[in-house]
Amino acid sequence: MTLLAPSRADAPPAHPLPVPARLSTVDLARVGLGGLRGRPLRAALSALGIAIGIAALVAVLGISTVSRAGLLKQVEALGTNLLTAAPGQSLQGDNATLPKDAVGMVRQIPGVESVSAVGTVPDATVRRTDRIPVAETGGIGVQAARLDLLRTIGGTGDPLASGVFLNAATARYPSVVLGSVAARRLGFDRPGEQVYTAGRWVTVIGILKPLPLAPEIDRSALLGWEYAAQLGFDGHPTRIYERSKDAVVEEVWQVLAATVSPEHPQEVRVSRPSDALTAQLAAKSAFNGLLLGLGGVALLVGGVGIANIMVISVLERRQEIGLRRALGATRRQIRTQFLTEAVALSLLGGLLGLVIGVGITLGYALHRGWPLVLPVEAVAGGVGAAALIGAVAGLYPARRAARLPPTEALASS
Template sequence: MRTRPLRAILSALGIGIGIAAMVAVVSIPASSQRALAEQLSALGTNLLTAAPGQTIMGDDAPLPMTAVPMIARIGPVTDVSATGSVETTVRRTDRIPEAETSGISVIAARTDLLAVLRGTLHKGRFLDQVTENFPTVVLGSVAATRLGIDRVGGKVWLGNRWFTVAGILDAMPLAPEIERAALIGAPAAAELGFDGHPTTVYVRATEAQVEDVRAVLAATINPEAPLEVKVSRPSEALAAKRLTETSFNALFLGLGGVALLVGGVGVANTMVISVLERRREIGLRRALGASRRQVRGQFLAESVLLSLLGGIVGVLVGVGVTAGYALTRDWPAVFPPAALLGGVGVAAVVGALAGAYPAMRAARLSPTEALA
């Protein structure tokens, strides 16, 4: 390996690429999962949402206006708030056609909504007991981008009048509908035709009793028709979404395996050629008393060392790729020990398999045949 460094590096390169791919494919999803766990831990996995379902006839079933106070009576419930859909549009100016809504909905929100959702403000302030009575609006992060609003104090055309932008929210992964909405106070929404019926109820419960609250939530909201209430847990949907995003991991692992196979073939080819080039050395060693076992061990050790070199380099490259990708996504970099140790172990196994035939071929050479 020392006398032919270029050949050794090129032989180990294929192994290194395969190991790097496998380490990265295992470590990147682990980093994503850790980031998701931290995000859910910060946002809280104890959030439940209730929305209107459908009647037996297939019509939309409105939630009762008493939904919030009824839910607040459930013992393990710690916080509850609600929003209601307002049948109007919001646009950048009154010159834009009413049909061009940019996918932004108008929602009547309670003043405690932000606290219940554990959301944060990017700029400005949220609705309070004073501003909810006036034409002020708080924009979700996506809504602000689509409207071209990047500061508070500006105005948007909402319904049939100008509303002043009081605040802009940060992203809210557990409530994506809020990100694409313009939030106004319930009294101001009533002037635009809001009937007071909530369309989404957000509930925070004690972590240990979330499932118990979930079981009785529909019956509490609408005792007469609990089947007309849909109850969900947004954190589960977010986790499922992230799992679907990692569905290509098997494909990437397959590609890494192919690269590893190609690297193993490269090492085997190198060792076969090495046996042919070193026939005189093999014959001389056999003539000086080396056994077949010793010759076989020599070439097998060389093959394993080549593969280990590629494995170590591959692990280092995989760690670097994972760390770089995690840094760009603001994730914690996670490296499962099984991936790191397994990468080196797999490289050693590939080297042993790739070097087995050349080693046995070298051991079968007789001293006279080799020296001739």
């Protein structure tokens, strides 16, 4: 019986190839971060573009959220139940005039809680001294004010910055209360001094805080209704302020013009001042869209910078790649290494930008005295955007590194 030797094809290999080891998470992080530690300055400059973009996005969204919260809080404190009525134009194109008894008629509307008014004193200016030319008004108007004006437009807080408001006694004498803008333009920070108006000296008895719902008062000097009559005021109000219960604001709006001027309701302009404040939110949102676009451009530039740096890194580290491949590293491990490095570089920039953006938002909130409200979507989105940009930017360099043949990589100098 003849024994046949096994063929070479059936013989087991003398030296079987080892199974490539899998990189653990710790090893992958160590290898991926090794390139960043070896070139710290380059890594910092590359991450700076991502940091600027993330900081811009987080700061814009953060400031927008803080502004919205602060403005809504302000509107809530001032109230959305304030309506104003002012004269428009008559059918002949002339300026209309509100009736003298318009305030009393508005007070009869069911649900109205308080009504007040101001009236423009014609041809009157306010100046620091009588040496200043009459034409230099500084944009300050002289208005007669009813005694309940602050109770109607002031909201829940104290509208007085210093001094007192007009009362039954001072309203008949040469006393004036300055709005916040008027006081600043005249150079007053406390009451007690005098200003010159309509050929007379009057004493400043009070200065108001800014009134967001009545910016026209901020630029005015307020005289008593009775004293203003001595300066040529005819008694016709030029703006009526009305507060009603929240539940009946719309109903009062519908009848306010007809109540103020029953004969010519089309000549009365009715508005709600709080609508102007809430309209600022829409304007800021449009402006924020532009800033977010600029932040997105910065992120794009940062991503291109990271891709460029990673390509250069692959070219500079060809021998390292060839040595690792010769020692048994697979293409997948090389690709994962450089992809991890790109994502880590982008995340470092993203975290730095996140800190800067939150810091800017916090500083803005403290400066304005508004509540700090951080948008969770901006914080999470910033980190997620940084990781995504790093992955996209590092994909091509990582694939390029993985495709390098070991012999060619080791032969390069």
